[in-house]
Amino acid sequence: MISYSVEKEYQGLVDAYEKAGGDRSALLSKDVAKLVIHQNKVLSADGVTGIKIETKETETGVNIYFLVEEGAKIQRPVHLCFGVLPREGLQEIILKVNAQDNSEVNVIAHCIFPNAVKVIHKMDAEIEIGNKAKFNYKETHYHGDFGGIEVIPRARIKVGKGGVWQSTFTLSQGLVGKLDYDFEVFCQDKGIAELVVKAYGKGHDDIKVWEKIHLNGVGARGLAKTRLVLSDKAKAEVKGETYGNAPYARGHVDCIELVNGTEAVAKAIPIVSVTNEKAKVTHEAAIGSIDKRQVETLMARGLDENEAVDVIVRGLLR
Amino acid sequence: MLEVENLQLRLNGKLIINDLNLHVNKGEIYGILGENGTGKTTLAHLIMGTNNYKPTAGRIIFEGQDIADLSVSQRAKKGISLAWQEPVRIEGLRVGDYLKLSGNNFGIEPVKHCLGMVGLEPAQYLNRDIDNTLSGGERKRIELASLLAMRPKLAILDEPDSGIDIISLPLILNGIVGMSKQGSSVLLITHNEKVAEIAHRVSVLCAGKILMTGAPAETSLWFKNNCRACVHINVPVEEAEKL
Ligand SMILES: Nc1ncnc2c1ncn2[C@@H]1O[C@H](COP(=O)(O)OP(=O)(O)OP(=O)(O)O)[C@@H](O)[C@H]1O
Numbered sequence A: 001m002i003s004y005s006v007e008k009e010y011q012g013l014v015d016a017y018e019k020a021g022g023d024r025s026a027l028l029s030k031d032v033a034k035l036v037i038h039q040n041k042v043l044s045a046d047g048v049t050g051i052k053i054e055t056k057e058t059e060t061g062v063n064i065y066f067l068v069e070e071g072a073k074i075q076r077p078v079h080l081c082f083g084v085l086p087r088e089g090l091q092e093i094i095l096k097v098n099a100q101d102n103s104e105v106n107v108i109a110h111c112i113f114p115n116a117v118k119v120i121h122k123m124d125a126e127i128e129i130g131n132k133a134k135f136n137y138k139e140t141h142y143h144g145d146f147g148g149i150e151v152i153p154r155a156r157i158k159v160g161k162g163g164v165w166q167s168t169f170t171l172s173q174g175l176v177g178k179l180d181y182d183f184e185v186f187c188q189d190k191g192i193a194e195l196v197v198k199a200y201g202k203g204h205d206d207i208k209v210w211e212k213i214h215l216n217g218v219g220a221r222g223l224a225k226t227r228l229v230l231s232d233k234a235k236a237e238v239k240g241e242t243y244g245n246a247p248y249a250r251g252h253v254d255c256i257e258l259v260n261g262t263e264a265v266a267k268a269i270p271i272v273s274v275t276n277e278k279a280k281v282t283h284e285a286a287i288g289s290i291d292k293r294q295v296e297t298l299m300a301r302g303l304d305e306n307e308a309v310d311v312i313v314r315g316l317l318r
Numbered sequence B: 001m002l003e004v005e006n007l008q009l010r011l012n013g014k015l016i017i018n019d020l021n022l023h024v025n026k027g028e029i030y031g032i033l034g035e036n037g038t039g040k041t042t043l044a045h046l047i048m049g050t051n052n053y054k055p056t057a058g059r060i061i062f063e064g065q066d067i068a069d070l071s072v073s074q075r076a077k078k079g080i081s082l083a084w085q086e087p088v089r090i091e092g093l094r095v096g097d098y099l100k101l102s103g104n105n106f107g108i109e110p111v112k113h114c115l116g117m118v119g120l121e122p123a124q125y126l127n128r129d130i131d132n133t134l135s136g137g138e139r140k141r142i143e144l145a146s147l148l149a150m151r152p153k154l155a156i157l158d159e160p161d162s163g164i165d166i167i168s169l170p171l172i173l174n175g176i177v178g179m180s181k182q183g184s185s186v187l188l189i190t191h192n193e194k195v196a197e198i199a200h201r202v203s204v205l206c207a208g209k210i211l212m213t214g215a216p217a218e219t220s221l222w223f224k225n226n227c228r229a230c231v232h233i234n235v236p237v238e239e240a241e242k243l
């Protein structure tokens, strides 16, 4: 349970969580597995049948062990909430995930740094998805408008035979600050990996996205998808790599970067490689300004130009 | 309500719209019938203000005001809208939200009704995106539904029949007639004389010029005998006579 001394911190975080679009009732519900961490303090960590969450506080963060037991099909999404409320702070999350064979779970994570002037949030994850296990991970960030934040998420994900890993990382509220995203997935036979990153860079935001998918098993499938919108002086570099190393492996890299204004800078570097003659990997990357015809279509419905741009941007990042 | 006077557009030295005159009355369906490349879409752009087209001569008067210097948004707010010949795709924008954009319809019920009018089952389409997962015909229907939902004073429909299968065509044409019954004027652009038959009046366009205007039956016949039979496609009459 929550001890009195951290009650205030908990309330503050839950308030910010709700403001960021989180579901407050889920954090209070008994039959929802959840984990709430402020800086290096674990405010709540509750499993449900089929899910075990173990935590260990360190000087700079928290080590987490997250287990989904064999065959467990978790009905309600697991909620994770990581936050740093003060203006300054360091949060290092070391995460080990073991989703055993035939398990299924959806995880929704909110990362909340509303006042960050000098905050570093690091996540290092080792993730194992068992045979025929399904793991869906959605991480949404809520940053304030100060831009003083560095987000460094890294994950190594192993997907077993017929397993599925799907992750979506969204950072479109507040200033990004610095993002250095690096996810790498290894898929065995018929394993599926989908990595999606969506971010809206403004001000002096600096975005680096690196998605790597190794399709090592027969019939493995991968998608590395990125959607970025850049305005002001934001800059971004996206590297999407997919390796087709086995027969019938199918991979696709799909990157769209919209540049709004003349000072933002976008780069895309797709790398597709095939070492097996029966594998196939494709890529498409489009960098450019917002399509004039899209804007005019919306203007012809009565929207002003900036309202039209806003609808297009929100759609792309949805 | 719409008067186009001596309209001209010259692009790269070429006359695309050539001294064009027409007027559309309130609630009237006015057909523009012409073959490929005759200037139909260009005329639509000039009235809507899209594609950076500005008349090189002439005037476009809407409800008594010259609108040539208004932005696309301003024209839309005055009550003009356009359903494109080839509608764009917008990733992440839901059909339901697209239809609600104009804000002229209250709640979801009218939006559902408009989808039904173009033959799309609301439950199947409301939450889909208007991205490239829609077929060409579906996207065209949604474009028309979006104008039905908007109820503009003047709806410019650029080939609303293209991409629509023959079985569904009567439904689409019904929707357009319904629009005019609701009080919208419709500028109905088409190359199909069958489609033009639902109009009150029709003009035949060739090389950016109106060759004749009349009742649909009369115009259709004229179009068949003159344009369909003509060996020169989209060549100005004066030049064609010399050839
Ligand atoms: N920038 C340009 N420079 C020169 N000619 C142009 C330019 N843009 C369009 N045109 C020409 O203008 C003419 C009219 O084009 P428009 O798109 O209006 O035709 P349309 O009647 O809508 O044809 P369709 O039935 O194929 O849709 C065409 O002959 C086209 O080639």
Ligand SMILES: [Mg+2]
Pocket: B040, B041, B042, B085, B158
């Ligand atoms: Mg056309």
